[in-house]
Structure formats: C-alpha cells, structure tokens
C-alpha cells in the first residue's frame with residue numbers, strides 16, 4: 001500500500017534517533033493480554049511513544065493501527081467497531097481491516113478519498129498476549145520455555161507498571177547480584193550475600209545465554225523454603241528474557257518476562273512462570289511472591305535509577321565480574337541500534353516516520 005503523507009503525529013518523549021529507541025523498533029513487543037481486547041471494542045495502547053488502537057475484525061483477527069484518523073486527527077480508539085469495520089468517532093468514516101476508508105456518511109454515494117487510509121503495524125497473538133511491532137521484525141515472537149510441555153504448569157502474573165525505562169527493567173531482571181540487597185529474605189540473604197556469581201555469557205546470533213551459577217535463596221519459590229538454586233539466564237530480545245532456576249535435581253522454575261516499552265520512562269512488566277513440580281502450589285502464593293519481588297522491590301530501585309535510559313556506552317558505568325550479562329546486553333542493544341541507524345541513513349524508510 002502506498003502511504004500518503006500524514007501529519008507528523010508523535011506524542012512520545014523518547015528521542016526516535018536514540019540508539020536504545022532504534023534497537024527496539026524492529027522487535028516484537030507484548031502490549032496487552034489477548035483477553036483485554038474484546039470483539040466489537042477498540043482498545044488504545046502506547047508503544048514506543050506511539051499511540052496505537054487495537055481492534056478485532058472478521059474472525060477475531062487483531063489489528064494494530066496508529067490511533068489517528070487522517071481526516072481531522074481524531075483518535076480511532078474513541079470510535080466503535082461495527083460490521084468488522086472501525087468507525088471514527090468524529091465524522092463517522094468507516095475503515096475496513098485493510099486500513100482503507102470505505103464509507104463517508106456525509107457523502108455515501110461518492111468514492112472515498114484515495115488518501116483515506118490508516119497507518120498499520122504488525123500484530124500477532126501468542127502465549128495469551130498481543131504482540132506488536134512498529135518496524136520490521138526479523139524473526140517470530142520470542143519463545144516462552146516449555147510452553148507446549150504439559151509437564152509444566154504455567155501461571156501468568158502481573159502486569160506491573162513501572163515509571164522506568166524498559167531496558168533498565170530487563171537489565172534488573174537479569175542481574176543476580178542485587179538479590180540479597182533488594183530482595184533480602186526472599187531471593188538472597190541480606191546478611192550473607194552470595195560471593196560466587198561467576199558465569200560466562202554465550203553470545204548467539206540473536207540471543208544471550210549464561211552458563212550456570214548458584215545462589216542461596218531463603219524463599220526460593222512459592223513453597224517458601226530455603227534452597228541453594230542453580231540459575232541460567234536467557235535474553236531473547238532487548239525486552240524479553242527468562243531465567244531457568246533449578247531448585248532440585250530435575251525441578252525447574254522458569255520465570256519469563258517481557259517489558260512493554262511504553263515510552264522512555266514508562267514500561268509494563270509481564271510475567272509468566274512455568275514449572276514442573278509443586279502441582280499443589282496455590283496460584284495465590286505465586287502471585288503474592290511475584291507482586292512483592294517485581295511489583296514492589298524491583299520497581300522501587302529501578303524507578304530510582306538515573307539516568308532513566310540505560311547507558312549503552314560501557315565506559316559510562318562501572319562493571320564487575322557478576323555484571324557480565326549486563327555488559328553483553330548493553331553491547332547487544334547498542335549494536336542493534338547502530339544497525340537500525342545505518343539502515344535508515346542508507347535510505348530505507350523509517351516505519352515510525354509518520
């Protein structure tokens with residue numbers, strides 16, 4: 001579809017030429033749980049500073065469009081969904097799921113203007129979430145470990161709303177050396193912090209992994225028992241990662257998280273845990289523990305970090321051995337941002353230009 005020249009609407013704070021922003025443009029991002037997008041009702045969300053409307057067309061297909069009607073700039077999310085079309089709240093224009101205006105109530109017999117289209121983004125549904133990309137993703141949405149394995153029980157927790165940058169949030173999730181200090185009595189011993197966080201980072205083409213390391217946790221999982229646990233981390237995209245916590249010889253507790261980069265200083269933390277033991281663990285206990293760890297303790301420290309944006313230049317911070325994953329993460333994000341910047345300066349269209 002040839003896009004017309006729209007007014008340049010962008011309400012976000014994030015500098016769209018910044019490397020951290022550019023690194024996120026071509027990624028898939030969780031924006032909402034699928035169940036929160038009912039048929040027949042437009043739902044507004046914000047991703048990377050862009051206001052977007054989600055709505056379902058024929059067969060429940062989810063659409064993600066710029067929340068903007070090119071006629072007089074009304075947000076389509078204030079409108080309604082009728083006969084598999086979205087209807088603008090201002091003058092009632094109807095747009096079909098191809099993004100084309102097919103009906104102008106003031107002139108029902110005239111052909112609709114050629115320019116009357118909306119900007120569409122890619123949207124898919126997987127793992128109970130709606131995923132949106134404002135750019136051109138190079139791969140499928142990141143995996144949730146053991147999703148198809150019936151031996152693993154899965155529980156969605158959160159979301160938690162952070163007044164913080166999404167990269168700061170994910171960096172915190174992948175940082176085990178803060179456990180005893182931010183989560184004393186839960187993920188670490190405040191009076192006896194682990195001194196053995198040594199691991200290597202394995203840099204794959206499109207993900208980061210760590211080798212195994214061990215930490216002692218007073219409240220290792222929702223059972224509330226102390227354990228020495230073995231960790232591996234996997235970072236699947238700049239906003240998606242999981243830890244594999246081995247709590248017994250064959251017992252695994254996976255904590256998967258995805259951050260919605262709402263804007264430079266706002267993020268939504270989505271969580272799914274999957275585990276192959278403790279079938280009788282009360283789901284309420286899981287929610288309670290995750291709400292303390294991620295909804296309160298991590299949020300408290302991450303919201304206090306300065307600057308809001310995570311520095312991508314390694315020389316701007318201090319690093320020690322236990323920060324290896326954080327250092328590799330910064331380098332990876334920076335490389336993704338530089339790649340995108342080179343593409344743009346090479347003349348390729350920027351998906352976010354409108």
Ligand code: FES
Pocket residue numbers: 069070071072073074088089090091092093
């Ligand atoms: S602003 Fe959308 S129909 Fe007029």
Ligand SMILES: [Fe+2]
Pocket residue numbers: 172173178179182183293298
């Ligand atoms: Fe934490």
